[in-house]
Amino acid sequence: MNSPVTVWRHHKQINKNLNKTGRLLVWTKVFVAPSGFEHEAPYFVAIVELEDGQKMPLQLVDCEEKDLKIGRQVMTVVRKRGKVGLDEVIEYGIKAKLI
Amino acid sequence: MTKIAVAGVGLTKFGEMWDKSLLDLAFEASKEAIKDAKMNKNKIDAVFVSNMLIGKIAGQDHLGAVIASSLDLNCASFKVEGACASGGLAIHLAIQSLLAGTYKNALVVGAEKMTDASTSQITWALMGASSSQERKAGLTFPALYALLAQAHMQKYGTTREQLAQVAVKNHSHATLNPKAHYPFEITLEQVLKSNSISYPLGLLDCSPITDGAAAVVLSATESSGIFISGSAVATDNIDLAQRDSLTELKATKLAAKIAFDQAGVEIDDIKIAEVHDCFTIAEILAMEDLGFCPKGEGGKFIAGGSTQLGGRCPVNTSGGLKACGHPVGATGVKQIIEITQQLRQSAALRQVRGANLGLTQNVGGTGATVAIHILQT
Numbered sequence: 001m002n003s004p005v006t007v008w009r010h011h012k013q014i015n016k017n018l019n020k021t022g023r024l025l026v027w028t029k030v031f032v033a034p035s036g037f038e039h040e041a042p043y044f045v046a047i048v049e050l051e052d053g054q055k056m057p058l059q060l061v062d063c064e065e066k067d068l069k070i071g072r073q074v075m076t077v078v079r080k081r082g083k084v085g086l087d088e089v090i091e092y093g094i095k096a097k098l099i
Numbered sequence: 100m101t102k103i104a105v106a107g108v109g110l111t112k113f114g115e116m117w118d119k120s121l122l123d124l125a126f127e128a129s130k131e132a133i134k135d136a137k138m139n140k141n142k143i144d145a146v147f148v149s150n151m152l153i154g155k156i157a158g159q160d161h162l163g164a165v166i167a168s169s170l171d172l173n174c175a176s177f178k179v180e181g182a183c184a185s186g187g188l189a190i191h192l193a194i195q196s197l198l199a200g201t202y203k204n205a206l207v208v209g210a211e212k213m214t215d216a217s218t219s220q221i222t223w224a225l226m227g228a229s230s231s232q233e234r235k236a237g238l239t240f241p242a243l244y245a246l247l248a249q250a251h252m253q254k255y256g257t258t259r260e261q262l263a264q265v266a267v268k269n270h271s272h273a274t275l276n277p278k279a280h281y282p283f284e285i286t287l288e289q290v291l292k293s294n295s296i297s298y299p300l301g302l303l304d305c306s307p308i309t310d311g312a313a314a315v316v317l318s319a320t321e322s323s324g325i326f327i328s329g330s331a332v333a334t335d336n337i338d339l340a341q342r343d344s345l346t347e348l349k350a351t352k353l354a355a356k357i358a359f360d361q362a363g364v365e366i367d368d369i370k371i372a373e374v375h376d377c378f379t380i381a382e383i384l385a386m387e388d389l390g391f392c393p394k395g396e397g398g399k400f401i402a403g404g405s406t407q408l409g410g411r412c413p414v415n416t417s418g419g420l421k422a423c424g425h426p427v428g429a430t431g432v433k434q435i436i437e438i439t440q441q442l443r444q445s446a447a448l449r450q451v452r453g454a455n456l457g458l459t460q461n462v463g464g465t466g467a468t469v470a471i472h473i474l475q476t
Contacts, residue, residue, distance in 0.1 A: 034237065
């Protein structure tokens with residue numbers, strides 16, 4: 001679990017990479033998830049290369065396996081990250097969706 | 100490099116050791132190593148403990164003093180952590196302290212107690228070896244290696260069957276190792292049909308959650324026996340996405356070059372190797388990055404049989420991480436023990452005839468730390 005201050009610090013960085021386009025380099029489908037992500041499994045994670053040349057690992061949202069082709073265009077979006085306990089701060093982060 | 104002797108070795112059974120604590124395992128392996136070295140324990144003047152997880156999953160830190168005092172020693176003692184390469188790092192540091200002349204005899208003990216925690220706890224704890232960005236993306240170690248496997252399959256046409264072949268071979272070796280976690284054969288079909296952990300890797304492509312400990316006594320004063328003649332560590336970006344290539348582990352190449360130069364040998368001289376097959380793709384990458392075969396041909400090379408017992412250079416005769424088990428902090432030390440036993444010609448049914456020069460490759464994370472050692476008679 002992240003403390004409120006680390007979530008706050010992380011949130012200040014989100015807009016840096018929001019709404020950017022990029023392409024899919026490589027992806028996997030995670031069936032066995034770490035703590036905090038179990039409720040989302042199975043889910044897709046990819047390494048994405050953004051238009052500005054940055055490469056980063058991002059969870060893929062709103063997509064189907066048959067559409068995951070290498071080189072496929074993606075766009076970064078903001079989404080809730082992992083599971084949030086009743087008394088915890090909701091953390092948001094960058095994910096990617098196909099375009 | 101001045102040679103450092105492996106004076107004694109001790110290894111617990113690897114597996115689900117419900118009735119043993121981390122301390123029990125470390126104590127058992129250490130006692131055996133000191134006895135095997137035929138050394139008065141008071142001649143040990145430094146202890147290096149390798150462990151990754153116990154602070155996180157059981158709250159016990161300060162392991163240097165914990166382990167030294169359990170052996171009734173008051174000498175210098177250190178805990179070394181470098182994810183799954185903790186063992187290799189501890190061996191490397193112990194060697195540096197002996198080469199510096201600070202100490203004469205060092206005990207290196209790697210231990211991990213994993214089965215006390217749940218699978219999701221362990222999966223989370225292991226992710227401490229990755230980048231914050233990778234954790235935020237919901238990645239796991241099987242998923243990170245699945246990305247490496249996908250990249251290799253895309254670029255070189257490596258097949259799912261070739262990945263599976265690594266697990267089949269290492270299980271076959273483990274049937275000859277009484278200390279192995281899984282000393283039984285598995286078939287290609289079983290690997291291919293095993294439950295998906297992270298596509299394309301199935302359960303039987305993954306090393307297990309294992310308890311165990313391994314210990315060696317290293318000595319700067321012994322003049323006979325088995326020696327370490329090369330010891331090198333290299334690092335790379337901890338975040339997979341920031342690497343130059345997803346189809347090689349650069350740190351393996353860098354560390355191997357230094358270790359080969361120190362020992363004055365080449366890859367073709369190596370008769371036996373223990374490499375870090377945490378996932379099946381990792382052994383394919385190791386074969387290529389160490390230079391056993393050209394880049395892109397690792398899958399075909401392993402499937403061809405030359406790294407099986409009886410082949411030109413058997414790899415992972417212990418069963419590897421896949422079938423001997425992977426108690427994270429112990430693995431790098433266990434690799435040294437397997438090669439030592441082979442070079443002593445004491446590996447019983449899995450003995451490689453004429454083995455006189457061996458190599459170990461111990462990887463932390465997805466290759467952010469790699470430790471390479473070369474051992475010879």
